[in-house]
Structure formats: structure tokens, C-alpha cells
Amino acid sequence: MRGQVTKRQRDKGIKWRRGTFTHLFLCCLPVFIPVLVHAGTSQEYFARGNQAYESGDYQSAIGLYDSSLAQAGSAAALYNRGNACFKSGQVGRAIADYNRAHVLAPADRDITNNLEFARQYRPDKTTAVENPLVRLSTNILRVLSYSTTRLLAGLLFFAAFATLALLFVTGNRWYGLSAIVPGVLFLYCLAATLSWRADINPARAVVVVPEVTLRSGPGDEYKEMVVVHDGLEVTIASRRANHVLVQAPGGLGGWTPAASVEVIFPAR
Amino acid sequence: MRRPSARYVLSVLSVLFLPVLAAELNFSADVDRTTVGLGEQIQLTVTVQGTNIGGVPRPQLGELPDFTNLGSTSSQSTNISFVNGRMTQQQTISFIYFLSPKKVGSLTISPATLDFKGATYQTQPIQVTVTKESQAPPPQRQQPSFPSWDPFAPQQSSRPVRGSVHVAGYADRTNVYQGEQVTVTYTFYTQQQIADLKLAEVPVFTGFWAENLYEAKELDYRDRDYQGQRYSAATIKKVALFPTRSGELEVGAMKLAGQAIRSGGFFFQNAEPFEVSSDPIRITVKPLPETGRPANFTGGVGDFSVKASVSSDSSIDGAPVNVVFAVSGTGNVRLVGEPKLAGLSGLKVLSPETKDNIQTGEARVSGTREFTFPVIPTADGKHVIPALEFGFFDPKSGAYYTRTTAPLEFIAVGAGSAAAVAESEQGMKVLGSDIRHIKESYSLSAGSWGAAMPWWNWLFYALGGAVFATGLLVGRHRRRLEQDSGYARRSRSSGVVKKRLVQARRFLAAGNERDFYSALAQAITGYVGDRFNIEAGGMTGDELSAELLKRGAAAAAVSELLELVKGCDAARFSPGMASCSPAGMLERTRRLLEQL
Numbered sequence: 050m051r052g053q054v055t056k057r058q059r060d061k062g063i064k065w066r067r068g069t070f071t072h073l074f075l076c077c078l079p080v081f082i083p084v085l086v087h088a089g090t091s092q093e094y095f096a097r098g099n100q101a102y103e104s105g106d107y108q109s110a111i112g113l114y115d116s117s118l119a120q121a122g123s124a125a126a127l128y129n130r131g132n133a134c135f136k137s138g139q140v141g142r143a144i145a146d147y148n149r150a151h152v153l154a155p156a157d158r159d160i161t162n163n164l165e166f167a168r169q170y171r172p173d174k175t176t177a178v179e180n181p182l183v184r185l186s187t188n189i190l191r192v193l194s195y196s197t198t199r200l201l202a203g204l205l206f207f208a209a210f211a212t213l214a215l216l217f218v219t220g221n222r223w224y225g226l227s228a229i230v231p232g233v234l235f236l237y238c239l240a241a242t243l244s245w246r247a248d249i250n251p252a253r254a255v256v257v258v259p260e261v262t263l264r265s266g267p268g269d270e271y272k273e274m275v276v277v278h279d280g281l282e283v284t285i286a287s288r289r290a291n292h293v294l295v296q297a298p299g300g301l302g303g304w305t306p307a308a309s310v311e312v313i314f315p316a317r
Numbered sequence: 318m319r320r321p322s323a324r325y326v327l328s329v330l331s332v333l334f335l336p337v338l339a340a341e342l343n344f345s346a347d348v349d350r351t352t353v354g355l356g357e358q359i360q361l362t363v364t365v366q367g368t369n370i371g372g373v374p375r376p377q378l379g380e381l382p383d384f385t386n387l388g389s390t391s392s393q394s395t396n397i398s399f400v401n402g403r404m405t406q407q408q409t410i411s412f413i414y415f416l417s418p419k420k421v422g423s424l425t426i427s428p429a430t431l432d433f434k435g436a437t438y439q440t441q442p443i444q445v446t447v448t449k450e451s452q453a454p455p456p457q458r459q460q461p462s463f464p465s466w467d468p469f470a471p472q473q474s475s476r477p478v479r480g481s482v483h484v485a486g487y488a489d490r491t492n493v494y495q496g497e498q499v500t501v502t503y504t505f506y507t508q509q510q511i512a513d514l515k516l517a518e519v520p521v522f523t524g525f526w527a528e529n530l531y532e533a534k535e536l537d538y539r540d541r542d543y544q545g546q547r548y549s550a551a552t553i554k555k556v557a558l559f560p561t562r563s564g565e566l567e568v569g570a571m572k573l574a575g576q577a578i579r580s581g582g583f584f585f586q587n588a589e590p591f592e593v594s595s596d597p598i599r600i601t602v603k604p605l606p607e608t609g610r611p612a613n614f615t616g617g618v619g620d621f622s623v624k625a626s627v628s629s630d631s632s633i634d635g636a637p638v639n640v641v642f643a644v645s646g647t648g649n650v651r652l653v654g655e656p657k658l659a660g661l662s663g664l665k666v667l668s669p670e671t672k673d674n675i676q677t678g679e680a681r682v683s684g685t686r687e688f689t690f691p692v693i694p695t696a697d698g699k700h701v702i703p704a705l706e707f708g709f710f711d712p713k714s715g716a717y718y719t720r721t722t723a724p725l726e727f728i729a730v731g732a733g734s735a736a737a738v739a740e741s742e743q744g745m746k747v748l749g750s751d752i753r754h755i756k757e758s759y760s761l762s763a764g765s766w767g768a769a770m771p772w773w774n775w776l777f778y779a780l781g782g783a784v785f786a787t788g789l790l791v792g793r794h795r796r797r798l799e800q801d802s803g804y805a806r807r808s809r810s811s812g813v814v815k816k817r818l819v820q821a822r823r824f825l826a827a828g829n830e831r832d833f834y835s836a837l838a839q840a841i842t843g844y845v846g847d848r849f850n851i852e853a854g855g856m857t858g859d860e861l862s863a864e865l866l867k868r869g870a871a872a873a874a875v876s877e878l879l880e881l882v883k884g885c886d887a888a889r890f891s892p893g894m895a896s897c898s899p900a901g902m903l904e905r906t907r908r909l910l911e912q913l
Contacts, residue, residue: 091759092759095759096759099755099757102755123759125756125758125759125760126759128755128756129755129756132752132753132754132755133755135752136752159753159756162752162753163752163753165730166730166731166750166751166752167752169631169633169730169731199770199774200774203770203774203775203776203777203778204777206777206778206781207777207778207780207781207784208781209781210781210782210784210785211781211784211785211788213785213788214784214785214787214788214789214791214792215788216788216792217788217789217791217792217793218788218791218792218795220792220795220796
């Protein structure tokens with residue numbers, strides 16, 4: 050009876066497949082359990098944070114979102130914590146959280162809208178108008194998230210070079226032409242990754258106190274240079290004990306207590 | 318309890334709401350003074366004040382038979398306020414008229430009327446008292462330095478008053494363009510001692526816009542020649558006049574009255590009253606040339622520069638941004654009209670507020686006129702106000718010039734809310750803006766911005782590189798196989814010889830020694846031929862030996878090879894002559910091939 054599968058063989062095949070899937074699931078369960086437990090705990094804090102936010106208890110909401118984020122990173126939790134900070138008058142912390150959420154979910158319009166909205170509320174307004182071409186290119190490069198561009202860059206690199214290898218082996222020029230597509234996409238993902246890396250800069254910080262004076266040196270005995278306010282985004286140029294040297298847009302800068310600024314993307 | 322009647326309710330409602338309705342537009346008139354000397358100037362200001370009164374027409378003045386209308390101007394200011402997110406515009410438009418009374422007495426300025434949105438508004442009549450004498454403060458008396466009061470010089474005081482006291486008006490130019498400055502100076506000349514000098518008649522400047530440069534509060538006498546004689550002269554008034562129309566215009570005469578002190582002896586003196594008047598001055602005013610007049614010309618005559626600025630680089634929630642256009646320079650600054658700032662997409666431009674800062678020096682009138690346009694963004698984004706152009710006529714060169722400002726820009730955020738409130742009083746009303754609400758779902762992108770790239774992601778790069786290198790090597794090998802026959806034979810030689818040896822073993826196992834030796838000989842000669850890229854099959858032993866030695870083969874190996882080939886041939890054709898067993902031959906062949 051060649052070419053025909055008996056019922057026994059068929060049943061055996063199904064059992065084998067079922068057994069394989071069960072076996073694979075049981076093998077992977079130890080890997081997924083911590084993730085599921087974390088996700089559950091993080092979601093629980095997230096939901097409780099939302100309840101506190103809805104009731105107007107923004108400080109409690111911030112604490113609960115903190116707990117949620119300590120368990121697992123989430124753009125939604127960062128965004129909601131940014132909202133709670135904004136509602137409680139902490140514009141600088143809100144801007145920091147919106148920036149973080151934007152990196153994880155760049156396509157989310159709520160995040161970009163609230164980031165722009167919060168920036169309008171800070172007392173120190175920047176007069177520099179962004180070059181529209183730079184803005185356009187940045188928007189094009191930031192369509193996908195940082196992690197997605199990194200993953201795609203690896204996949205496209207492999208695809209482009211494997212296709213080129215086929216060209217060398219077979220001599221068929223169509224493989225060469227076919228390699229252009231993954232090659233160009235790889236270069237885009239590489240540029241996007243570099244763009245994100247420039248954004249996710251540990252030197253980026255935001256002022257989180259209502260008002261602070263920048264001085265010419267790391268201490269209160271130094272000359273006062275400029276007064277900045279909550280929400281101003283700065284770049285940390287140098288660090289000393291308990292003090293940081295920050296530079297504001299436009300070139301102004303000075304030393305300030307480290308506690309008066311919050312690093313947006315702390316190095317991990 | 319008795320219910321209130323409908324009439325009663327209407328009365329109460331009208332009492333409650335009528336003031337509110339009336340408060341939407343205030344229409345009033347006022348004068349800068351109610352007592353004025355004949356020939357002097359009085360300023361009548363008619364004010365329209367209210368909310369949303371854009372497009373209000375110019376009020377109609379009543380009949381003014383007792384006054385001469387010298388000219389008019391207007392100014393406007395807008396006060397924008399936000400109360401509970403709702404924008405309110407309070408506008409004030411002032412129409413200023415300059416009147417000169419024609420006769421002495423109690424005169425009435427008739428009410429002005431205004432028709433607006435179907436309603437007619439009227440001001441109250443204003444009473445003005447006109448006296449013969451000037452109401453301007455008289456210049457303080459100061460004794461002339463020459464002739465000085467000297468009781469021992471009776472010859473001076475014995476002069477007749479007539480002919481020794483004069484007032485003269487002098488214009489620095491008499492042929493000008495419309496809008497070009499003419500400076501007129503009134504000077505008092507005397508050879509007498511003067512007391513109680515006062516202005517009997519103020520000069521009238523009909524057809525001119527006048528700016529006082531100097532008005533004597535104290536007479537400052539200096540020695541000057543006038544009509545060939547020596548006089549003590551004092552400047553009474555200096556005025557800059559800007560013709561508002563072309564043609565032959567007349568600058569009015571000035572009349573002074575006073576008393577000349579005359580000596581009556583050693584200790585006595587008497588005073589003789591006198592009245593002197595200057596001659597009117599005729600000015601020829603040329604019209605501005607039509608040729609070359611730019612479209613942006615708004616009446617400026619002189620030499621000007623322009624500057625534009627915005628009050629803020631950003632507008633939040635539709636808050637207005639003031640665009641300030643400033644015209645500075647020398648000339649008829651007050652007569653410069655507003656520039657056109659219209660047709661801007663996404664912006665609502667309100668009527669400008671005008672502010673003048675005039676400097677009147679000794680000779681020329683200069684200053685700055687600022688037009689402040691409240692601009693309300695109706696769309697978000699970056700708004701660019703293009704360069705503003707200002708055309709003016711320079712009488713020195715007799716040509717028109719255009720000055721241009723730099724473009725301005727600002728950013729608007731949340732512009733829709735206030736614009737909607739401003740545009741429509743009914744329908745949808747946007748009352749404010751806020752951040753967007755929190756996320757209900759936790760499922761939005763999870764992860765961390767700082768996480769290192771997972772190890773398996775690096776695997777793609779490693780695999781990609783490895784596959785590429787392999788493909789490169791394989792491709793190169795394939796091409797060489799196609800192009801280099803020696804390389805191809807050498808590459809295949811190992812595989813071919815292995816197959817032949819396997820075949821030889823099969824023959825041996827089958828007991829077929831003849832074919833075994835034949836396959837063995839083929840394996841040896843075929844391998845040598847492939848390895849060294851020669852045709853070994855057709856060569857004699859000596860030729861093969863010479864060729865192999867030439868290609869660098871070891872002499873011992875060559876000798877062994879020839880011996881094996883001979884042994885195989887001998888075993889094939891003379892089976893009894895075999896010097897070695899087949900297995901031994903096979904082993905010797907394997908060693909030889911390894912050696913080669």
C-alpha cells in the first residue's frame with residue numbers, strides 16, 4: 050500500500066505533533082513564567098495608577114506608575130506617569146517621561162502631542178526654530194522604534210549579504226539587483242538606529258525644580274550666571290560631586306546641583 | 318399673591334438689559350478746550366468705543382458754519398483680553414478734527430452722528446467761547462538790550478512808534494512739494510522799549526499740518542538788521558508746516574499788540590499802545606509726481622527707514638501677537654499712513670494702534686510712527702509674515718524710494734480655540750485645551766530604551782558576514798573551474814582517483830585481476846595527469862619521467878610510479894610475471910599517491 054497513509058500512522062503523527070507542542074510549551078514555561086508574573090504585577094500597578102489618576106490623586110498615581118515601571122518598561126505607563134506629573138505641576142518630569150515613551154512608541158500621536166503641549170507650558174521658551182528639512186528627515190528616520198530598527202537592521206544585513214553571496218555563487222545578476230532592496234533598507238535602519246542613539250543620549254536632562262540658578266562653578270559660592278526654570282531641556286557637559294555642568298539651548302549654561310535636573314535616558 | 322403683568326416683566330427686563338446693549342458702543346465727542354482765541358486752533362475728538370466694531374464708518378460732523386475745518390486724523394487702539402478662555406476685543410477709534418473759529422462769541426459745535434449696524438448714534442453739542450484775544454500764554458516781557466532804558470538818552474524814546482516796531486514772518490522756502498516741510502519763523506523787531514506785548518492774532522495755517530518747533534515763553538532779544546536798520550529782535554514762534562494739498566497756499570499773518578515806553582522827562586515816562594502785523598506768506602505747493610509712485614506709498618514725504626518686529630516668538634491658545642511696524646525718519650511722520658498687512662493665511666489681522674513719537678528740534682521734524690497690528694493665529698504651526706514694504710517720496714531728490722523690512726515669524730500652538738471663539742458667537746465653541754488623556758490599555762509598546770541589543774541580533778550580522786564570505790569563495794572557485802582547466806583537473810583529481818581505486822578494489826574482490834591491474838594503472842596515470850595537468854596516457858615511461866621531474870616531482874616517487882605502471886602492465890599481460898601481490902600493489906599505489 051505504498052503512497053497511502055494508514056489511520057494508525059496518521060494518529061501516530063498527530064500524537065507526535067501534540068506531544069511535541071506540549072513538550073516545547075513545558076520547556077519554555079520557565080522562561081515565560083517570570084515574564085507573565087512581571088506583566089501581571091506591572092499591569093496591576095498600572096491599572097491602580099489609572100484609578101488614582103481618574104480620582105484626581107496624581108501623586109498616588111505617580112507612585113503606582115513608578116511601581117509598574119520598576120517591574121517592566123512600558124510606553125503606556127511612561128505616558129500616563131507623564132500625564133500625572135503634568136497635572137501635578139511637574140512639567141519637567143512630564144517632559145522627561147513623554148520623551149521616554151516617544152522612544153518606545155514613536156508612532157503614538159498622543160505622546161507627541163502631549164510632549165509638545167508640555168513644552169509650551171515651560172517658562173523658559175527657546176527662540177530657535179527647527180530647520181524644516183532636519184525635522185522632516187528626523188520624522189522619516191523615527192517612523193519605527195529604536196528596538197525595531199535595531200532588529201530590522203540585523204535581518205536586512207543578513208538578507209542583503211546572503212543575496213550577494215547567491216550572486217557570487219550563481220553569477221545571476223538578478224541576485225545583485227535583488228540585494229539593492231534589503232541593502233537600502235538596511236542603510237535606512239542603520240541611520241534610524243544612529244538617529245535614535247543620538248536621541249537616547251545619557252547627557253540629555255531636564256530641569257525638574259521650579260527655579261534654579263546656574264553658577265560659574267560647582268558650588269553656591271560661585272557667581273550666579275543665569276536662572277532657569279522647570280521643564281527646560283539641557284545637556285549635561287560635565288559632572289562633579291553633587292553638581293553637574295549643564296548647557297541650555299542657545300549656549301547659556303552653568304553649574305547646578307545634580308538633584309535639580311533629571312537625566313531623561315540614564316545609562317544602564 | 319398677585320402675579321406680575323407682562324408689561325411689568327418687560328419693563329424690568331429692559332431696565333436690566335438696555336444698559337448692556339448700550340454698552341456695546343460708546344459714541345462721544347470732546348474738545349481740548351472750551352475757550353479759544355480767534356484764529357487759534359481747537360481740537361475736536363469724536364470717539365467710538367465698543368466690542369467688535371470693526372468696519373465702523375467715519376462719523377458725520379454736523380454743520381459747522383462758524384468754524385474752518387483745518388484737517389483731520391484718526392487713531393485706533395484695540396484691547397484684547399481673555400476671560401475664562403473667552404476672548405474679548407475692546408476697540409477705541411478716535412477721529413480728531415482741527416477747527417479754527419471764524420468769529421468771536423459763544424459758538425456751538427453741532428452733534429456728530431454715526432450710523433452703524435442699523436442704529437444711529439449722536440453726540441452732544443459742545444459750546445465753545447471764542448475771544449478776540451489769544452488764549453495762548455503771552456510771552457513774558459523782557460527789556461530789549463537795545464535800545465536799553467536810559468533816562469539820559471531821550472533821543473531814543475522820542476522816536477515815533479510807527480516804523481520802529483515790526484513783526485515779520487519768514488518761510489525758509491516758498492516752493493515745495495505736497496507734504497514737504499516749510500519752516501516759518503515769526504520775529505518781533507523793535508527800536509523801542511516795549512511793555513505788555515501780547516499776541517493779538519494767531520496766524521492761521523489753512524491747508525497745512527502744523528507742528529510747533531518753538532513758542533516764546535520769554536523774549537530773548539538779539540541785535541539784528543531789518544530793512545537796513547539796527548533792531549532788537551526776538552523770535553516769537555517757529556512752526557513746521559506740511560502742506561496737505563497742492564496749489565497756492567497762504568500762511569496767515571501774526572498780529573502783536575503792546576505798549577512802547579516813551580520818556581516824559583527825567584523822572585516821568587508814558588506808554589504808547591501799538592499794534593503790528595506781519596504779512597501773509599504765499600507758498601506754492603507742487604503735487605507729488607504720479608510717475609514712479611509705488612503701490613505701497615502711504616503719504617510719507619521725507620527720508621525714512623522702517624523696522625518690523627513681533628512681540629513674541631510664540632502664541633499659545635490663540636493669544637494675539639503684536640506685529641509692530643515702525644517708520645522713523647525726518648519728514649511728515651504724522652501723515653504716514655498704515656502699511657497693508659492683509660491676506661495672511663492662518664492669521665487674523667486687526668486694525669492697528671498708532672503711536673507717534675515726534676521730536677521737534679530747531680529746524681526739522683523727525684520721529685517715529687509705530688503701527689501695532691494685533692495678529693490672532695487661526696491655525697497652528699509656524700507663521701511667516703512676509704517682508705513689509707514702505708514707499709515714500711524724498712523731496713530732496715524728487716524721487717520715490719521703497720524700504721523693506723525683514724520677514725517675521727512666530728509659532729502658534731492651540732490656535733484653534735481662541736480663533737473659534739473670536740470668529741463665531743454661536744455654534745461650536747472651543748473653550749480651552751489640555752493634554753490628551755491617559756492610556757487605558759497597558760499593551761502599548763513595552764521595553765526599555767537602554768536595553769542592550771540581544772545576542773541573537775548580533776547573530777544576523779555574523780551569519781550575514783559568513784554567508785557572504787562563503788559565497789565569495791565558492792563563486793571564485795566556480796569561476797576558476799570554468800576558466801582554468803589545470804585547476805579544474807587538479808581539483809577533481811582526488812575524487813577521480815578515489816573512485817578508480819574503489820573500482821579496482823571491486824575488481825580485486827571479484828577475482829578479476831586483469832581488470833584490477835587495468836583500473837590501478839588508470840588510477841595512477843589519470844591522477845598524475847590531472848595533478849600535473851599533462852596527458853600521461855599517451856606518453857612513454859621516459860617522457861612521463863622527464864615531464865614529472867620537470868614539474869618538480871620527487872625522483873624517488875617518479876621511479877616508484879614508473880615501476881608500478883610497469884608492474885601493472887606486466888601483471889595484465891603476463892600474469893605469472895607479477896612481482897607483487899595485488900594487495901601489495903594496491904598498498905604501494907596508495908602510498909605513492911599520498912606521496913605525490
